[in-house]
Amino acid sequence: MNYRAVWAIYRFEMSRAWRTLMQSIVSPVLSTSLYFVVFGTAIGSRIPQIEGVSYGAFIVPGLIMLSLLTQSVANASFGIYFPRFSGTIYELLSAPVSPLEVVLGYVGAAASKSILLGVVILATAAFFVDLHIAHPILMISFLVLTAVTFSLFGFIIGLWADGFERLQVIPLLVITPLTFLGGTFYSIKMLPEFWQTVSHFNPVVYLVSGFRWSFFEISDVDVTVSIAATVAFMLACLAVISWMFKTGYRLKN
Amino acid sequence: MQPIINVSEISKTYASGFQALKSVNLSIDKGEILALLGPNGAGKTTLISIICGIVNPSSGSVTVDGMDIARDYRAVRSMIGLVPQELTTDAFETVWNTTSFSRGLFGKPSNPKHIEKVLRDLSLWDKKDRKVRELSGGMKRRLLIAKALSHEPRILFLDEPTAGVDVELRKDMWQSVRELRASGVTVILTTHYIEEAEEMADRIGVINHGEIVLVERKDELMRKLGKKQLVLQLNSALDAIPSGLAQFGLELGADRNQLIYTYDTRAERTGITSLLSAMGAAGVSFSDLDTTQSSLEDIFVDLVKASR
Ligand SMILES: Nc1ncnc2c1ncn2[C@@H]1O[C@H](COP(=O)(O)OP(=O)(O)OP(=O)(O)O)[C@@H](O)[C@H]1O
Numbered sequence: 001m002n003y004r005a006v007w008a009i010y011r012f013e014m015s016r017a018w019r020t021l022m023q024s025i026v027s028p029v030l031s032t033s034l035y036f037v038v039f040g041t042a043i044g045s046r047i048p049q050i051e052g053v054s055y056g057a058f059i060v061p062g063l064i065m066l067s068l069l070t071q072s073v074a075n076a077s078f079g080i081y082f083p084r085f086s087g088t089i090y091e092l093l094s095a096p097v098s099p100l101e102v103v104l105g106y107v108g109a110a111a112s113k114s115i116l117l118g119v120v121i122l123a124t125a126a127f128f129v130d131l132h133i134a135h136p137i138l139m140i141s142f143l144v145l146t147a148v149t150f151s152l153f154g155f156i157i158g159l160w161a162d163g164f165e166r167l168q169v170i171p172l173l174v175i176t177p178l179t180f181l182g183g184t185f186y187s188i189k190m191l192p193e194f195w196q197t198v199s200h201f202n203p204v205v206y207l208v209s210g211f212r213w214s215f216f217e218i219s220d221v222d223v224t225v226s227i228a229a230t231v232a233f234m235l236a237c238l239a240v241i242s243w244m245f246k247t248g249y250r251l252k253n
Numbered sequence: 254m255q256p257i258i259n260v261s262e263i264s265k266t267y268a269s270g271f272q273a274l275k276s277v278n279l280s281i282d283k284g285e286i287l288a289l290l291g292p293n294g295a296g297k298t299t300l301i302s303i304i305c306g307i308v309n310p311s312s313g314s315v316t317v318d319g320m321d322i323a324r325d326y327r328a329v330r331s332m333i334g335l336v337p338q339e340l341t342t343d344a345f346e347t348v349w350n351t352t353s354f355s356r357g358l359f360g361k362p363s364n365p366k367h368i369e370k371v372l373r374d375l376s377l378w379d380k381k382d383r384k385v386r387e388l389s390g391g392m393k394r395r396l397l398i399a400k401a402l403s404h405e406p407r408i409l410f411l412d413e414p415t416a417g418v419d420v421e422l423r424k425d426m427w428q429s430v431r432e433l434r435a436s437g438v439t440v441i442l443t444t445h446y447i448e449e450a451e452e453m454a455d456r457i458g459v460i461n462h463g464e465i466v467l468v469e470r471k472d473e474l475m476r477k478l479g480k481k482q483l484v485l486q487l488n489s490a491l492d493a494i495p496s497g498l499a500q501f502g503l504e505l506g507a508d509r510n511q512l513i514y515t516y517d518t519r520a521e522r523t524g525i526t527s528l529l530s531a532m533g534a535a536g537v538s539f540s541d542l543d544t545t546q547s548s549l550e551d552i553f554v555d556l557v558k559a560s561r
C-alpha cells in the first residue's frame with residue numbers, strides 16, 4: 001500500500017478546498033440558511049407538526065442530506081475530472097499507485113469536505129431550531145456513509161464525463177430531483193398511495209429517512225432497510241469504479 | 254550490456270482505428286542516453302506513454318529491469334520519471350507544493366533537501382513560492398522536469414524537454430542530463446532538434462510511421478552513413494564529365510561549373526589524390542575547393558524519405 005501517495009492526493013485535494021473556501025463552505029451554508037428562512041420559518045410556521053416534530057426541525061436532516069449529496073458528487077466529480085481535463089492525470093497514471101489508493105485519496109478528500117460541510121450546516125441549523133439528536137452515533141455513521149457513497153458516485157461521474165456540461169448534467173437532472181422528491185421537505189407518508197410506492201424506488205428516500213430517524217426516531221422506511229440500501233449502493237459504486245480502472249475506461253487510450 | 258527496458262512486439266491501434274505503432278522492438282541499455290528522432294506523428298509519444306503506463310498497448314509486452322510493466326506496475330513505475338511533451342501543470346499550486354506532491358505520489362518519504370536541490374539545479378529555486386500559472390512556458394517545462402526528478406527515478410523519459418527553452422538554459426539542461434547519466438540514470442529523450450541528439454545521445458533511434466527505422470550508436474551511425482563531399486569550383490564550365498574522370502562517379506554541380514566528388518570517410522583511401530592528378534591530366538583546372546560532411550540531419554532526412 002502506497003500510503004504516501006494516498007496522503008499526497010488527499011492533501012492536494014484538501015488544499016484545493018481551502019483555496020476555494022468560499023465555494024466549498026460559505027455558499028452551502030448561505031443557501032441552507034435561506035432554506036430555513038423560507039421553508040422553516042416563513043412557510044413552516046403555518047405547517048403543523050409532523051409526527052410530533054416541528055416542521056423547522058423536521059427538514060433539518062433533509063437539508064443536510066441535500067447539501068451532502070450535491071456537494072459530495074460535485075467535489076468528487078470535479079476532483080477527478082479536472083486532472084483529466086487539464087492533462088495532469090498523466091502523473092497519476094504513471095505513478096506507482098493502485099486504483100484503490102487513487103480512490104482513497106480523491107474520495108476520502110471529497111467525503112471529508114462534505115462531512116465537514118454537514119457538521120457546519122448542522123451547527124447553522126441549531127441557530128434556527130431547537131435540535132435534539134436521539135442517536136448521535138448513528139447520525140454520524142449515516143453522515144459518513146452517505147458522504148463516502150455519494151463521493152464514490154461523483155467519482156464515477158468525473159471519470160465518465162467528457163465535458164463540463166456532462167459534469168453538471170447528473171447532479172442537475174438526477175441528484176437534485178431525487179433529493180427533492182426523496183422526502184427532504186416532507187414525509188412520504190403525506191403522499192397518495194401510488195406516489196408512496198413510486199418513492200420506494202428512489203434511493204434518496206432511504207437515506208433521508210434513516211438519517212431523520214437518527215434525529216427524531218421517525219422514519220418512512222425501517223432504519224435497517226435504510227442502512228442496507230445505502231451500503232448496497234456504495235458497493236455498486238465500488239464495483240463500477242473497479243471495472244473502470246481495470247479497463248482504463250476514459251482514463252487510458 | 255544488460256538492457257534495462259525491453260520493448261517487444263508493441264503495437265498500438267487507437268480507438269479511432271489509427272495504428273500508431275507497428276510491432277516495435279527496442280531494447281534500452283542501463284545508463285545510456287537514447288534519443289528518439291522522428292517527424293510529427295511518428296509515434297514517439299505513444300511509445301513512451303505505453304512504457305510509462307499512460308496508454309494501453311494493443312499487443313506486445315514491455316519489461317523494465319526484468320519486470321513486466323503491467324504485472325509489476327508498482328515496482329516498475331517507481332523507477333521511472335516522465336516529463337510529458339504537453340505543458341500540463343496544476344496552475345493554482347505553488348512550485349514547491351506541486352514538486353513535493355510528485356514525490357509523495359511516487360511513495361517517497363518527504364525530503365525537502367532533495368526538492369531544494371532539484372529546484373536549484375533547474376534554476377527554479379527563486380520561484381518556489383510562485384503559483385505555477387505565473388511561470389513562463391520554459392519555466393513550466395523545467396518544472397515538469399523537477400517534478401519527474403523529485404522522486405529520484407532510475408530511468409527518465411524526456412518527451413521534447415527543450416521545446417521552448419532558451420539557448421542558454423538548454424545548454425544547462427543538457428549538462429544536467431549528462432550529470433544524471435553520470436549518476437547512473439538511463440535517459441530516453443525525444444527531440445526534433447537533430448543537434449540535440451547529436452550532442453547528447455549515446456544511441457539514436459529513428460522512428461517513422463510507427464516503425465523503428467533504425468537504432469544505432471551515434472558515432473557508428475555518423476561513421477556508417479557519414480559521407481563527405483568534395484566540391485571543386487571550376488575555372489570554366491564543362492559540357493560533360495571528361496572520360497578520363499569517369500571512374501570517380503563525379504557529378505556536375507551548379508551551372509556545370511562545379512565538380513562534386515562523394516567519398517567515404519571510413520575508406521582506407523579516399524581517392525582524392527588520384528582524382529586531382531587525373532583532373533590535371535584531363536586539363537580540368539579549378540579555382541577553389543570545399544568539403545562538406547553530411548550531418549545527422551541529412552542522414553535523418555534520407556532515412557525518413559526512404560521509409561516513406
Ligand atoms: N488519443 C489518440 N487517438 C487517436 N490517435 C492518436 C491519439 N494520440 C496520438 N494519435 C495518433 O498517433 C500518431 C502518433 O502520435 P504521437 O503523439 O505518438 O506522435 P509523436 O511522434 O510523438 O509526434 P510529435 O513529434 O508531433 O510529438 C499520430 O498520427 C497521432 O495523430
Ligand SMILES: [Mg+2]
Pocket residue numbers: 297298299338412
Ligand atoms: Mg510527441
